[in-house]
Amino acid sequence: MRHAFIAAHRQQHPVRILCKILSVHPSGFYAWIKEPLSQRALEKERQIAQAKQAWTDSGKNYGYRKIHDDLIEMGEAVSENRVARLARLAGIQAQIGYRKKPGQYSGKPSVVVDNTLNRQADVAAPDRAWDETLSAIGSRTMVE
Secondary structure, X not given: OHHHHHHHHXXXXXXXXXXXXXXXXXXXXXXXXXXXXXXHHHHHHHHHHHHHHHHHHOXXXXXXXXXXXXXXXXXXXXXXXXXXXXXXXXXOOOOOOOOOOOOOOOOXXXXXXXXXXXXXXXXXXXXXXXXXXXXXXXXXXXXX
16 A cells, blocks of 8 residues: 555655655565565465355355365365455355245145125124024035
8 A cells, every 4th residue: 555655656756755754665665566466465366266266166155164175175275264364355155044035935825715605794683694604504414
């Protein structure tokens, strides 16, 4: 961040003054100009790419432990803690459980039941419709 600021403002001010103000050694700035990313940073980017590839190959299910196993099988010398840190930086998370897709539910659709009791909302007196229904059912059973 400091080196990038110095590089952006080196046309307006001398590099040595900017380095002194930002507490950066000038040789460190010039080394950054030659190679902005260190070997460790390049290795980190390569391992993040491999971890993402292993994660996508698993259907985005694997967590850092299984990704670590995959990287070991690929021949990488990396610890489980480093894989966990790289996965956190890359936004890789294990899928915990399997969720149902929204709107898909099991079971049968509801069925509208026929009005076998011949229900009526308006009746003249209480229990009259029920008595008539029972008498109709009773006469049917006797006929059969």
